[in-house]
Amino acid sequence: MRRLSFADLQKGYERRGTLALLFLTDRCPVGCGHCSVDSRPDSPRITDFALFEEVVEGICALPGVRVIGISGGEPFVERRGLSLASRRIHESGKELILYTSGFWGPPDPGDDGARRAPAWARAVLRRATGVFLSTDAYHEESVHEYRFTGAARAVAAEDVWLVVQVVNEPAMVARAEELLTRAFGLDWPSHAEVATVPPLPYGRAGSLDSPLFRRERPRRPGESFGRCRTANVPTIRYDGTATACCNEMVITGAGPRRLRHRCTDRHEVTAALTGFTHDSLYRAVGTVGPGMITVHPRYQDLAGREFTGICELCWVMAERTPAESKDNLIDAIRVLGEEQVG
Known part of the structure; x- marks a missing residue:
């Protein structure tokens, strides 16, 4: 299994010069109420592919960088761009991390969900070392659980480690574990892990009337x-x-x-x-x-x-x-x- 865990990524954050990020698109079809980058279905996306190819070649040429993440928006809305970027990153010898909502997962239940994920998406997954799949109460308003579990199975079918990211709230963590159990059974820890992230009060989340995102942040001296x-x-x-x-x-x-x-x-x-x-x-x-x-x-x-x-x-x-x-x-x-x- 090609495996880059949440802990591995955290170690990478500590090693300056080893990580870089490609922000592939502003667009996302999910429209979560807590989106920290305010991505929408009609947000800007790649239009200048000649420039985009230069961007990809430039990040692949970074000396010392071992891992490149691709995020957005939702990278999987950019079939042409994501296919190109993932291929070139893989060919450059660097490890690839993908961040996604899993909206592209098959809409129907069934153990064969992995085989029914789009062929081009499966090709992208094969190039990855780790996939960070997000879910929580906000995602589920737009991404049905069948799509989430189908996407999770698709990742596992390509023998890639899955990190399910969820806002650090007990009910949301429990729901993520429930979905993973539906996808893989009680043996889900052999395929995936659940990683909690703090609620980020940026983008649309800044206007949410929720105690998760409205916590008062105490002022502190600069030193x-x-x-x-x-x-x-x-x-x-x-x-x-x-x-x-x-x-x-x-x-x-x-x-x-x-x-x-x-x-x-x-x-x-x-x-x-x-x-x-x-x-x-x-x-x-x-x-x-x-x-x-x-x-x-x-x-x-x-x-x-x-x-x-x-x-x-x-x-x-x-x-x-x-x-x-x-x-x-x-x-x-x-x-x-x-x-x-x-």
């Missing part, structure tokens, strides 16, 4: 913030926009201009993503955290200022930081911090 793992995953959108991290808000256009770079060919893609990996500020944020570098004279007033989250602090720092990526003092602070944390 108290530790490292941000999303800063270790540079991202490229299908439209050629490279971002310093894989945060949903940044991917969809929020935050300072310094967080993104517009690319027009494969060489610019590789250079932009590599540049973000080696950028002094983002490297420090991803390894020792922004709190550590508030000792820098440029950021000293942020040490005691209170912020609701790490993104707010990082964005203020990014706005103050010159465009050139190298800052010797930030690098020195980071090195000292890395020695302290071991």
Whole structure:
């Protein structure tokens, strides 16, 4: 079995320069009420395939990167784009992770559901090392359980490890385990695992009237913030926009201009993503955290200022930081911090 588990991915987040993300499309037919990137059935999708091919070649050429994730939106709405990207990533020798809702799963129950999944989708699955399949109360409003279980069987039929992602809420976790039992029986842990993720109050989720997404976040002084793992995953959108991290808000256009770079060919893609990996500020944020570098004279007033989250602090720092990526003092602070944390 080709297996990249949830724990393996978390370790990858800690190893800067080994992960990258391809945001394949803004479009998604599911329309979940808690979508953190506000994807919709009529959201933008790939239109310039010449540029998209350059994007794919650029991310495949990244030195040091071992795993590339493909997310969206819903990647499986882009048959041509997903087929191309998955093939090239596989041919480049890098491992592939797919993120999906499973909407493409067969609509009818039955043990042969895997064989009735679209042939092109099965070909994509064969190239993957892990598939992250999302489900929760919001997904089930649009993705019937038969489609979910059919998609799960299709993944297992290609001998690929399945990670079922669910919002960290007991009833939703129990429901995910119930669906996996329907798909595989009591032996489901041989095929899949359930991984919980925190509710993200971004996109449409920001307006949900739910205690899961309305939790008050206490304000904290800037110096108290530790490292941000999303800063270790540079991202490229299908439209050629490279971002310093894989945060949903940044991917969809929020935050300072310094967080993104517009690319027009494969060489610019590789250079932009590599540049973000080696950028002094983002490297420090991803390894020792922004709190550590508030000792820098440029950021000293942020040490005691209170912020609701790490993104707010990082964005203020990014706005103050010159465009050139190298800052010797930030690098020195980071090195000292890395020695302290071991």
